[in-house]
Amino acid sequence: MESRGDVTSAPDERMDDMAELKTRVAAFVRERVMPCEPVLDEGGPAAAAVLRDLQDQARRAGLWAMPLPVELGGQGIPLLPYSRLAECEGASDHGPAALGSAPLLDVLMLKRHGSARVREQYLKALTAGGLRTCYAMTEPDVPGTDPCMTGTRAVRSADGNWTVTGRKWFTSGAGEADLVTVLARTDGDASDRAGLSLFLVPTDRPGFRVVRELPVLGAGGQWEIDLDHVTVPGDHLLGERGTALAIAGERLQLGRTLRCLRWLGQAQRAFDLMCERANVRTGSRGPLAGRQLVQQHVFESLLAIRTTRPLVHEAVERIAAGLDAHVEVGLAKVAAARMLHHVVDAAVQVHGAAGLGPDTPLPALLRTGRAARILDGPDELHITSVARRVLRGHNA
Known part of the structure; x- marks a missing residue:
């Protein structure tokens, strides 16, 4: 992932710029993408039309293809700063597609390993959203x-x-x-x-x-x-x-880490919904927020998010530095999948029957959390792989 930005600008200025960009990305996903989720989830022509409109809005807002290479029409934000944006994009399953970052893995793979013809024929069209x-x-x-x-x-x-x-x-x-x-x-x-x-x-x-x-x-x-x-x-x-396995391994390490970042965004979304529900839902003995078992759900969920985030960003840092990240990605993937499943389940519990119905995104988030423990490699695969690497290191 290429770098962008003025190298002469002060670090504090660049950090301020990224903080402002993160706020804008979060607002775009919350205010524009999330209200369209029912249509987007259905698929078909109506969903395609809505997605195209969101993509046009993202271009006009200057939020299009943020991590993709500049020479292909992206903004070239490097992986480390982009990782903070990826959490915000991923709060909705449709965020990466709406903001043009969804083809990142394919663009990087074809850029690194595609023939001259493949690069010339497909890369700019992929970045522009013209090919899927x-x-x-x-x-x-x-x-x-x-x-x-x-x-x-x-x-x-x-x-x-x-x-x-x-x-x-x-x-x-x-x-x-x-x-x-x-x-x-x-x-x-x-x-x-x-x-x-x-x-x-x-x-x-x-x-x-x-x-x-x-x-x-x-x-x-x-x-x-x-x-x-x-x-x-x-x-x-x-x-x-x-050489497929080497290319696939390169792709999967980054892909799994991006998924973990997006799962963090979805878990934060579920957590916020849970806290809102706890404060506004009132029974004969007052708001749910006053119940100790509800407070425990809030505590355990926050603990899960806060302890998982550093693991995910450690994997990001190693990948960005070009270092081997098999252990870090394996730890992050298992932890993030478990964390998402746990936090969304707690949010459903606090919502009660409303958490099972169509009026909140919680059923979709719960489905994602459960599938996360199988897709992109089941927990057992990563547990075994990480343990073997660690044990080999101690046997050296």
């Missing part, structure tokens, strides 16, 4: 924690093109995507980590098919796709042949 992307790694009947067992195959033909065949599922945004990055085996068998490659596949290619939507606890957005001998240009191979 998704990432297809998980497959039916294949453990998502073991990508080496990927069944999707890519075969190179004499003309240099590739033919990709396989099926993927739980692919976010595939139903409306223009491009999908596909993990496929190009060499070897399931024990060969060096036999996997990544391909950028245009979804208008013959043989590409959206099979079905896969609702997650009742909500849409995840899809199953089928690739039946889809021809992919040779220069749409990302990186070198057989």
Whole structure:
């Protein structure tokens, strides 16, 4: 992520600028994006029209594509300062898309590992919001924690093109995507980590098919796709042949950390709703805020948020410094997923039956919190991975 801003400006001035920008981002998400969530959650043409309008508003407000590279049309805010903004953007699931930061992972991946043609053809359009992307790694009947067992195959033909065949599922945004990055085996068998490659596949290619939507606890957005001998240009191979796991690992570390930042924003939203409810809801013995068990919900939730935030930002700092962050990202991912689930559950409890109904965002936030413990790698994967790394270090 490139730097922006006047290097001659004083640090205090830059900090003031970022504080003001954070306030503006939070207000935009709260006042413009959140009221549109019922329409955006439904999907379809109406949601697409509302999202385009929000994106136009974000451009006019100077809030568009804040972490994306300047030369592509973004604002180039580096990862460290952007991480504070990401919490505010992520308070709504639709915030990153409305503010143009959603394609960050794809833009960085294609910028670093795409061919000259791929960079020229797609990067500016992605940054401008004219193209939509998704990432297809998980497959039916294949453990998502073991990508080496990927069944999707890519075969190179004499003309240099590739033919990709396989099926993927739980692919976010595939139903409306223009491009999908596909993990496929190009060499070897399931024990060969060096036999996997990544391909950028245009979804208008013959043989590409959206099979079905896969609702997650009742909500849409995840899809199953089928690739039946889809021809992919040779220069749409990302990186070198057989380097998929290295590229995916780079992407996943940043992607998981961004998710954690957004979960912090959503947890703060649920916490604020809980505190508001506790103060305004009055029974025969006064406001709920006077009840010790409600106070305990508030305390435990605040404790969870405050103790998780430093873990997440430690991961951000290591990634921004170019250091290995496997342990930090694993800790942050498990802690943030648990924290979100805990805080939203407490907010629902304080709201009572109202927390289960359609008049608050709590059901959607609760769904996100529960799914967070499985998507982007289940808790068990990160726990095992972190523990093994720590134990190896102590055995050295």
